[in-house]
Amino acid sequence: MQILKSVVGRKVFMAITGQCMVLFAVVHMLGNSSIFIGPDGINAYAKHLHDLGPLVWIFRAGLFAFVAIHICYGIQLTLENNAANPTAYAVKKQLKATFASTTMIWTGLLIALFVIFHILHFTARVTPGVVQGVDALGRYDVFTMVVSAFKNGGIAFVYVVAMCALFFHLSHGIQSFFQTMGWNTDRTQCTISTIGKAVAFILLAGYAVIPISILASALIK
Amino acid sequence: MSDHNTMNLTLHVWRQKGPNAPGKLETYEAKNVSPDMSFLEMIDEVNEDLIKKGVEPIAFDHDCREGICGMCSQVINGVPHGGQDRTTVCQLHMRTFKDGDNIFIEPWRAKAFPIVKDLVVDRSALDTIIQAGGYTSCHTGGVADGNTILIPKPEADYAMDAAECIGCGACVAGCPNGSAMLFTSAKVSQLAVLPQGKVEAATRVNAMTEALQQCGFGNCSNHYECQAACPKGINVKFIAKLNREYLKAVFE
Incomplete structure (x- = not known):
């Protein structure tokens, strides 16, 4: 399979897997915002998801495969790029590259570490101090679990920092997808770049508002 | 040439004897540089001085000196071909610099472009x-009709x-x-x-x-x-x- 080794082919895999994860992130954010409806919102949402049974596991396996491809190629390409540019200039000015574009590997690895923590925290619920219980309707009480977790400033901080990393990663990654798929022209480039950054910001705001608002209300009380 | 027009510059130039020799930045003074000179002419003058002093002149690539051949290849103050937009080194003029400026001159740096000598890369x-x-x-042979x-x-x-x-x-x-x-x-x-x-x-x-x-x-x-x-x-x-x-x- 030539495409798995090609300079362009591997980029295409990076782009497609990355963009699928962006779609997941959007859906996940919309699902999370059901917490603002109250216990009835997010507990019912979580129950719906878990009632899907085997579908959940098929989805998780697919997502895991995408994450694995994205990370493996990301590390491989970064190592190759560093090897292709072994000597640093004494003086080097960045003309067009951004903080986001030059730190993709680090923001990416930060997000990967966060995802591991997040799964242990809210999915496997094995980290210390997770409040577990059921609500009045016998559903798993996600609302109380999340609210009690984010009253802890340290945990809220970790979540917000990770979402900032996600913002930087996507502010380069989303527009990069269109370039890699060959759907960019000099006329669309500026618009696509703006839309990419806007989507990245909406995801940052949509995710970070949950820990921030919970922590803020806990501090005010 | 009147003195008030010219400028004195400090150059920090990458010097490397050969592909496998260690290289480093050496400092040279470029005195009485006319703003009308091109960047390469400025280096020519510096080289004249170096030759008089018995120092090996700075090796650099150049050919047409009119911005079309693609031979000149220097990273000037961290920017390939220097800071002027859409300009090759040979077409970069000294009027874009100020008296007393420090100028860093380095070769293209990439694994695929090994350094031959100083600022010359392969x-x-x-x-x-x-x-x-x-x-x-395509088939060779008679010239095809235009259009x-x-x-x-x-x-x-x-x-x-x-x-x-x-x-x-x-x-x-x-x-x-x-x-x-x-x-x-x-x-x-x-x-x-x-x-x-x-x-x-x-x-x-x-x-x-x-x-x-x-x-x-x-x-x-x-x-x-x-x-x-x-x-x-x-x-x-x-x-x-x-x-x-x-x-x-x-x-x-």
């Missing part, structure tokens, strides 16, 4: 990429924009990944839109990207630093076009 890797597919195969093959104006313009690449390698020098994707994409795009080049478009994009990889260039990660560094303003839309051509070739 850019034959770019030739290897062109040899892999940057041409059209035998009609090419719509937009396509002709697009191909000409891509053909502006002078193959200097500034895109590689500027790229944080040491990638020659802009260079490769300019040739792939130029030929892919022309009727003579369309025939071999699929084999060309595969062969040229493979050559790029084998020459030790890095991968493109869409920093777009190349477009900003390019003295001819080659647009990164050509990289998108290369990606499109590659995907088309996969499904063909």
Whole structure:
């Protein structure tokens, strides 16, 4: 399979897997915002998801495969790029590259570490101090679990920092997808770049508002 | 030449005796530099001084000195070809500098461009990429009639924009990944839109990207630093076009 080794082919895999994860992130954010409806919102949402049974596991396996491809190629390409540019200039000015574009590997690895923590925290619920219980309707009480977790400033901080990393990663990654798929022209480039950054910001705001608002209300009380 | 017009500059130049010798930045004074000189003329003068002092002159690449051959190759104060937009080193004039300026002059830096001496690098890797597919195969023989093959104006313009690449390698020098994707994409795009080049478009994009990889260039990660560094303003839309051509070739 030539495409798995090609300079362009591997980029295409990076782009497609990355963009699928962006779609997941959007859906996940919309699902999370059901917490603002109250216990009835997010507990019912979580129950719906878990009632899907085997579908959940098929989805998780697919997502895991995408994450694995994205990370493996990301590390491989970064190592190759560093090897292709072994000597640093004494003086080097960045003309067009951004903080986001030059730190993709680090923001990416930060997000990967966060995802591991997040799964242990809210999915496997094995980290210390997770409040577990059921609500009045016998559903798993996600609302109380999340609210009690984010009253802890340290945990809220970790979540917000990770979402900032996600913002930087996507502010380069989303527009990069269109370039890699060959759907960019000099006329669309500026618009696509703006839309990419806007989507990245909406995801940052949509995710970070949950820990921030919970922590803020806990501090005010 | 009146004194108030001239300037004195401090140059920090990369000196390296040979490909495997260790190199370092050496400091030289450039005195009484006229603002009307080109950057290369300024180095010529500095070299005259060095020769008089018995110091080995600074080796650098140059040829046409009118911005079209793609030989000059210096990273000046951290920017390939210096800070002036769409300008090669030879066309960069000293009036863009101020009296007392410190100027850092370094060679193109990339694994695929080994240093030959001082500021001279070996850019034959770019030739290897062109040899892999940057041409059209055609029958030789009598000259074909002009306009035998009609090419719509937009396509002709697009191909000409891509053909502006002078193959200097500034895109590689500027790229944080040491990638020659802009260079490769300019040739792939130029030929892919022309009727003579369309025939071999699929084999060309595969062969040229493979050559790029084998020459030790890095991968493109869409920093777009190349477009900003390019003295001819080659647009990164050509990289998108290369990606499109590659995907088309996969499904063909």
